[in-house]
Amino acid sequence: PPARPAGRPPSMMDDYDFDFDGSKGRDEAMALSKLSKSDEEIAALQVPDDTPELERQALFLQNGQKVQRESVISNLVRTLRAFGPEAVERLVPVLTEQLGSMDMVQQGKAADAFIEAIDEGLLANAKVGERLLPYVFERVKATGTDSRPWVLVLLELVGHRLVPKKQLTASVLELALAFSDPSENAERRMTAALLFGKIATVADSPSFVASTFLEQAMALCQDTEGSVRAAMAAQVPPIARGVGAAVAKQRLLPELLELLRDEQPLVRAAAFDAAVDTYHFWERDATRRRAQVWPPLRAIVETTVAMAGDSFLLAAEDAELLQRVTAGFGKLALTLAADVEPVSAGDSVGGMVLPAAAAAVERQLDLAFAQAVFVQLARHANAAVRERAAASLPEVVRALGAERFCAAPPLAQTMSILITDTDASVRARAAGVAHELVLLLGRELTMAHLAAEYRGLLRTCNGTLMDALLPNLAEVVSMLLCEAPGTATGTATDSEAAAALARARTGTSYSRGSFNNGSKPGSLTNSLSAGESARLALSAGLLGELVQLEQRARPSWRRLQLVLKHWHTLPVWFDSEAIHTHFVPSIFEYMHTAVPCCRDEAADVVVHLMRAAKLSSQRSALAQRLLRELGHGSSYTQRLLFVKVCEGVMERFSANYFLMCGYLETLLGLCADSVSNVRLAALPALPAIKRRLRVPADVRILEMLKGHLDRMRTSDPMRDVRERATAVSAECAKVSPMVGNGALSVDDASKLAGEEALVLAEAEAALNEAKRKAAEQIAEQSSAKLAGKEITGAFKPPKRPMGAVSVARPISSAITVTAALKETGAANPTAKSKLASAIARTQPPRPAAARTTSLDVPPLPPIGAGASAVGSGGGARLAPPAAPPRRGSSGDVPQLDRVERTAGRCVESPTHAMRRVSGALPSGASTGERSAVTGSSAASASRGLPGRVGKL
Numbered sequence: 001p002p003a004r005p006a007g008r009p010p011s012m013m014d015d016y017d018f019d020f021d022g023s024k025g026r027d028e029a030m031a032l033s034k035l036s037k038s039d040e041e042i043a044a045l046q047v048p049d050d051t052p053e054l055e056r057q058a059l060f061l062q063n064g065q066k067v068q069r070e071s072v073i074s075n076l077v078r079t080l081r082a083f084g085p086e087a088v089e090r091l092v093p094v095l096t097e098q099l100g101s102m103d104m105v106q107q108g109k110a111a112d113a114f115i116e117a118i119d120e121g122l123l124a125n126a127k128v129g130e131r132l133l134p135y136v137f138e139r140v141k142a143t144g145t146d147s148r149p150w151v152l153v154l155l156e157l158v159g160h161r162l163v164p165k166k167q168l169t170a171s172v173l174e175l176a177l178a179f180s181d182p183s184e185n186a187e188r189r190m191t192a193a194l195l196f197g198k199i200a201t202v203a204d205s206p207s208f209v210a211s212t213f214l215e216q217a218m219a220l221c222q223d224t225e226g227s228v229r230a231a232m233a234a235q236v237p238p239i240a241r242g243v244g245a246a247v248a249k250q251r252l253l254p255e256l257l258e259l260l261r262d263e264q265p266l267v268r269a270a271a272f273d274a275a276v277d278t279y280h281f282w283e284r285d286a287t288r289r290r291a292q293v294w295p296p297l298r299a300i301v302e303t304t305v306a307m308a309g310d311s312f313l314l315a316a317e318d319a320e321l322l323q324r325v326t327a328g329f330g331k332l333a334l335t336l337a338a339d340v341e342p343v344s345a346g347d348s349v350g351g352m353v354l355p356a357a358a359a360a361v362e363r364q365l366d367l368a369f370a371q372a373v374f375v376q377l378a379r380h381a382n383a384a385v386r387e388r389a390a391a392s393l394p395e396v397v398r399a400l401g402a403e404r405f406c407a408a409p410p411l412a413q414t415m416s417i418l419i420t421d422t423d424a425s426v427r428a429r430a431a432g433v434a435h436e437l438v439l440l441l442g443r444e445l446t447m448a449h450l451a452a453e454y455r456g457l458l459r460t461c462n463g464t465l466m467d468a469l470l471p472n473l474a475e476v477v478s479m480l481l482c483e484a485p486g487t488a489t490g491t492a493t494d495s496e497a498a499a500a501l502a503r504a505r506t507g508t509s510y511s512r513g514s515f516n517n518g519s520k521p522g523s524l525t526n527s528l529s530a531g532e533s534a535r536l537a538l539s540a541g542l543l544g545e546l547v548q549l550e551q552r553a554r555p556s557w558r559r560l561q562l563v564l565k566h567w568h569t570l571p572v573w574f575d576s577e578a579i580h581t582h583f584v585p586s587i588f589e590y591m592h593t594a595v596p597c598c599r600d601e602a603a604d605v606v607v608h609l610m611r612a613a614k615l616s617s618q619r620s621a622l623a624q625r626l627l628r629e630l631g632h633g634s635s636y637t638q639r640l641l642f643v644k645v646c647e648g649v650m651e652r653f654s655a656n657y658f659l660m661c662g663y664l665e666t667l668l669g670l671c672a673d674s675v676s677n678v679r680l681a682a683l684p685a686l687p688a689i690k691r692r693l694r695v696p697a698d699v700r701i702l703e704m705l706k707g708h709l710d711r712m713r714t715s716d717p718m719r720d721v722r723e724r725a726t727a728v729s730a731e732c733a734k735v736s737p738m739v740g741n742g743a744l745s746v747d748d749a750s751k752l753a754g755e756e757a758l759v760l761a762e763a764e765a766a767l768n769e770a771k772r773k774a775a776e777q778i779a780e781q782s783s784a785k786l787a788g789k790e791i792t793g794a795f796k797p798p799k800r801p802m803g804a805v806s807v808a809r810p811i812s813s814a815i816t817v818t819a820a821l822k823e824t825g826a827a828n829p830t831a832k833s834k835l836a837s838a839i840a841r842t843q844p845p846r847p848a849a850a851r852t853t854s855l856d857v858p859p860l861p862p863i864g865a866g867a868s869a870v871g872s873g874g875g876a877r878l879a880p881p882a883a884p885p886r887r888g889s890s891g892d893v894p895q896l897d898r899v900e901r902t903a904g905r906c907v908e909s910p911t912h913a914m915r916r917v918s919g920a921l922p923s924g925a926s927t928g929e930r931s932a933v934t935g936s937s938a939a940s941a942s943r944g945l946p947g948r949v950g951k952l
Contacts, residue, residue, distance in 0.1 A: 047059060047060075053079075053083075054079075054083060054086065054087055054090045054091065055090075057072045057079065057091060058090055058091060058094050060072045061091070061094045061095055061098050062094060062098065066106075069098075069102070069106060070106060070109065072091075072095075073095075073106060073109045073110050073113055074109065074113075076091070076095070076110075076113040076117065077113055077116050077117050077120070077122065079091065080117055080122040080123075081120075081122065085125075088122070088123060088125060088128065092123070092128055092131065093131060095110065096131050096132055096135060099135050100135070104146055107139075107146070107149075108146075108149050111149035111150055111152070111153050112149065114132070114153050114156075115149075115152055115153055115156050118153075118156040118157065118160055118162070119156065121160075123162065124160070124162070125162070128162060129157050129162035129163045129164065129167075130164065130167070132153070132157065133157070133163065133167060133171065136150050136153055136154050136157070137154075137171065137175065140154055140175070140191070141175075151191050151194070154172070154195075155194055155195070155198050158172060158195070158198040158199065158202060159198050159201060159202070161202055168199070168202070172195065172199065173195075173199060173212060173213065175195070176191075176192045176195035176196055176199065176213065177192070177213060177216060178192075179191050179192035179195070180192035180193075180196075180213075180216045180217075180219070180220060182219075182223075186225040186227060186228055189220060189223060189225065189228045190227060190228055190231045192216070192220065193217070193220050193228060193231040193232040193234075193235050194231060194235065196213050196216070196217045196220075196232075196235055196239060197234070197235030197238045197239060198238075199213070200235075200238045200239045200241070200242030200243070201238045201242065203242050206242060206243045206244040206247065209239065209242040209243045210243045210247055214239070214243060214247075214251065217232065217235070217239055218251065218252070218255055220232040221233070221236075221255040221258075221259060222255075226262075226264040226266060226267055227266070229259065229262065229264075229267045230264075230266045230267045230269075230270040231270075233256070233259045233267060233270035233271040233274050234270045234273065234274060236252055236255070236256050236259075236271075236274045236278070237274050237277045237278050237281075239252065240252050240278055240281060241281070245281065245282070248281070248282070249282055249283070253282055253292075256271060256274060256275060256278075257292075257293075257296055259271035259274075260272065260275060260296040260297070260299075260300060261296060261299075264317065265315075265317040265318050265320065265321035266317055266320060266321070268300055268321060269320060269321045269324035269325065270324075272297065272300050272324065272325060272328060273324065273328050275293055275296070275297055276297070276328050276331050276332050276335060277331075279293055279297075279332075279335040280335065280338070286339040286363070289339065290339065290362070290363070290366070294366065297332070298366075298369070300325065301325060301329075301332075301373055304321060304322050304325045305373055305376050305377065307322060319382065319384070322380075322382065322385055323382075323384050323385055323388055326377050326380075326385050326388040326389050326392065327388040327391065327392065329370075329373070329374060329377065329389070329392050329396070330391075330392030330393075330394070330395025330396050330399070331395060332370065333367075333370050333374070333392075333395060333396050333399035333400070334395055334398065334399045336363070336366050336367050336370055336399070337367060337399035337400065339363050339366075367399075367400070370399075371400065371408065371411055374389065374392070374396055374411070374414070375410045375411055375414060377389045378390075378414040378417060378418055379414075379417065383421075383423040383425060383426055386418060386421060386423065386426045387423070387425050387426045387429045388429075389414075389418065390418040390419075390421075390426055390429040390430040390433065391429050391432075391433060393414070393415065393418065393430070393433055393436075393437060394433050394436035394437060394440060397437060397440045397441070398440060402440055402441045402442060402445055403445075406441070406445050406448070406449055412449050415430075415437065415449055415450055415453070416449065416450070416452075416453045418430040419431065419434070419450070419453045419454065419457065420453055420456065424463075424464060424465060425464070427457065427465055428464050428465045428467070428468040429468070431454075431457055431461070431465060431468045431469045432468040432469075432471075432472075434450070434454055434469075434472070434476055435472035435475040435476050437450060438450065438475070438476050438479040438480075439475070439479070443479055443480070446479060446480065447480070451480060451538075454476060454480075455541065455542070455545060457469060458542075458545040458546070458548075458549055459545055459548065461549070461552070462552060466549075466552065466553065466559060467559070470553070470559060470562040470563065470566075471562065473562075473563075473566050474566040474569045477542060477546070477566075477569075477573060478569060478572060478573070480538065480542065481535070481538065481539060481542065481572075481573050482572055482573070539573070539574065542573070543574060543578060543582060547582050547583070549563065550563050550583075550586065557594065557595045557597070557598050560590070560594065560598050561597055561598050561601055564587070564590070564598060564601040564602055564605055565601060567583060567587065567605045568604075568605060568608050570583060570609065571608075571609065571612035571613075576613055576614050576615060576618055579609060580618055580621075584606070584609070584622070587602045587605055587606055588602075588606070588625065588629070590602040591603055591606070591629075591630070591638075591641060592629075592638070596637075599637070599641055600641070600644055603626075603630075603641050603644050603645050603648065604644070604648055606622060606626060606645070607626075607645055607648035607649055607652060608648075608652070609622065610622040610623060610626075610649075611652045611653065614758070614761070614762065614765075615762060616759070616762060623661055623662075626642070626645050627642075627662055627663065627666060630642035630645060631645075631663070631666040631667075632666070636673070636675040636677065636678050639670055639673060639675070639678045640677065640678055640681050642666070642667075642670070643667070643670065643678075643681045643682050643685060645663075646658075646663050646667045646685055647685055647688070649661070649663060650685075650688050650689075650692070652751070653751060653755070654748050654751040654752040654755060655692035655744075655748050656752060657755065658692060659692065659693075659698075664689065664701070667682060667685060667689070668689075668704055668705065668708060670682040671683070671686075671708040671712060672708070672711075676716075676717075676718040676720070676721055679712060679716070679718075679721050680720060680721055680724055683712070683721075683724050683725055683728045684728065686705055686708075686709065686728055686732060687728065687731050687732050687735050689701075689705060690702065690705060690732055690735045690737055691735050691737065692737075692748075693737040693738070694737060694738045694739070694740070695737050695738075695739055695740075696740075698737065702737065705732075706732075709725055709728065709729045709732065710729075712725035713725040713726050713729055
């Protein structure tokens, strides 16, 4: 190394000697000079910033450079989706004018863009066809491969009726007839065949088809070129439907039967698809159909399956025929199954009348033949054949029926064989149709024939297999976990099955008069049924497999986004403890580290889990963490995500919860954020906030909202923020807050009723758990006394006066009301709206006093805490009992019948809450207890809401 100069500190670079290659540097400089642009070239690519987007793209098409034109063409469909008819009127005429000056690559891209736009219905205007037809005709008449994209454009225009009728009969039909001449080349005759099929589809009358081009179409069926005959065979179904059954049976059916016996495999393949498609069109009588069309179809199937098992020994055309037959075999099985039905005596076969029993036997034999063929195709040596057999699985199961399909062992084994195939493409195709199979089979047959193999895919899937598995993951998992046992078919949202699954996961089984948490496996009441035990094991296994699947999907943001979309169903699959332990930490991690689309999806999942949480403590923990990490986050991306969270909370929760959960103050504070994008994102949420306010109670919030809008509209440094604030201010002017004691809207009342139901359910669960523990302690104490032993410190039930509530007493009337509401909602689909209307009608009057919101009270009370923890003006709270309650006067469980003060706020006990809701407060309650309950009801009435249970 060279010597270090004196006075310079040592460095790691001193250990290396750099010898730059002068020639290499000159080459790099020359390359950079070629890539660089002159000032004139850069100026030619510039457009003023204030130019509207459509005008900008029109300028690019007219006078832009090649890269600018290609950019407009590549984004044409996206632009048409965004701007609608305005973009069609502005861009399509310019593009059609400039097509002649474009090279072949740009013309091909323009043709693809037109085809996609027509398919999506973005060019549903006859004037578009008139403008495009001249250039399309010019390109179609050209020879070579350059005309093929424009042939497809012409077919799309005709098929979507974008060609005026006059031009259809004059220009398009004339072109097709000219191309069908035997002197034209094969490519033009194929174009004529395709045009004949499209014209027959849109023809007004059968006589038009029969009198104009039916003869030319039949002549193309006898063409000397096999590709032309194959193209014409594919057009037999639309032409047959265009001319009618009588003419088609007389003229076209003989041609189709002859094409089924063609010497070229590709022609037979096209004829096979056409014959299966029109199987029920030619003849109404099933026996005559079987006598006419079925024999050539069966011959093709037999000869195809009898081909060499080794795919390397098959010719390319024979392999293509085998794959086409396999792909259409499911539809063929459906057509055969439709004929297997009770028949009447007198059916004829070849002129001989058969009794009904004989005809049924013949059809059953045909169906048995189809079963045997499918078993061979699913075990074929060619992977492409097995892949198409996997795609046909749902149709075959639908044709045979789930019970019949699974009753035959060789046929039932095809599912496991295909889903565990050695070829990845076959496994991917089988995984892609698994959701259809489980819906057809039902839970019992799925567990017997498909569950183990599908779970194996969950444990090992990667790459293409994961891409096939993820889109319908929720349907399969829901069927495995949530359908009631004992049913062959069903839906994945069975409420009774979900309740049984929740009891199995938590180890709790309820029976009449008994409570069980699985603590004593040896006792009779603590034993789970065999079905619930199996489901518990299945749930635990799927939990681990889904967690591993999520970890493997992390490297790809597209797969991760699909996984997060399915996580909305987690509350149906697993209990809250498992969700918060295994899924919530990673979801919060995605909100900080994933790409923007995955961050938004993760935030939406957390809000959904917060709404579905059964415990108020879990709901409050999620809400506080969102506020801490996103609302007060140091990164602007976190604050942007908090706006999404607020929108989700307003969508899923009632207005009362949003105004008192602590999010309102933070969201309004984001209107003054230092990052302009955050201010832009917070603006659209302001009209929704105003819609949830009441006057005069929320006048102060309205003034704050108006102040933020006025400041951003007039003095914000960013032009985009000022423009957006002006638009939002105009929108807010059209929104009126609720006035005085007006009733809640139907939607808000429905949300509020759901929140009240969650509170009551939590109180009921806590009360049942307390009673269960008390019953266990009493049973243990009784057993010890019978054994002559004394348990130190054992629970001793208090002596109760006459009329006091006992441990074995049934649940209070509030629980009965809750159960009745649940039954009503399950039996009547409109129970939700009726319940909301009832709440709106029975809502107590609301005083005009100012309401306490998140700007005045500690943030994030749980659902239901507003009535008991927050009062008018922010000062009213539940008071503790003035004196300890008398022995035997506080209900079933004395330890729980009190009002506790924790973390600066009073918390009402579950038992006390249930009695307050049901009106069954014991006569021996203390003065402090009665004043606490009275204060809770008064606080509820001051906000115009029903009495609500406090945080448990």
